[in-house]
Amino acid sequence: MLSILSKLAHVIQNIQYPVKYDLGSYIQVLKEINAVKLDSFSDHELKELSSDLKRQVCNGVSPDKLLVQSFALVRQAARRVLGIKPFDTQVIAAIALHQGKMVEMQTGEGKTLAAVMPAYLNALTGKGVHVLTFNDYLARRDALWMGPIYEFLSLSAGYVNEGMSTSERQNAYAADITYVTAKEAGFDYLRDFLCMEKEIVVHRPFHYAIVDEADSILIDEARIPLVIAGNVAAGEENLLHLSKIVRGPRHGSYWELTTMIVAG
16 A cells, blocks of 8 residues: 555656656766767768768668767867857757757756757758747847858758748748747748648648747747738628528428538
């Protein structure tokens, strides 16, 4: 009986505080990443390594199996391009993000740089990655700041801001990594449903996303629904046609609908 109660208490505690404090598994992966030595590689060799990783993913190799090498590669690229080498804490955060975990990092700990590693790894599929930021300024800043790392590794980065045209949005979403606010991405998703032509749809099929400022986006902003409202002109011909259909059937007769008629 006591063992059952003990297990029940443990389950309840995990529900109330679903925080993982044991970093042992992450430390082991970190050691493997640190063991990869790329200092002697030339820029061309690093680019070739990136291309090889992308070929492996396209040939069916799981990104999980390429995490160690790809994270070490991004780390080296960041040092060469920006002069910034991600710290171990940032690498651990990147590992957790790739695994779909929520990571808490204080201001100044380098969340923007930490997100580059899982973004790069999951962009190797060619299916696109969204990095959802809190505002337009951060979307543009982070894309321009981290963009050179992706470009060094033969990937593209773009950003979406309010006021952009349809073609600009299409180009941004077509990039390997797209920085965009959750609000803009959400409204673009809704607008795509209103498109009557495939050529003006901006989104492509969703694949992987990293949410920055998750508490604000998933809690604060989530309380306000995204709504697109507008006027629809009434179609007199459809209304007249419907009135004739309503007056047509007689008692005892049966009709089978074969087409959809939309009024207004």
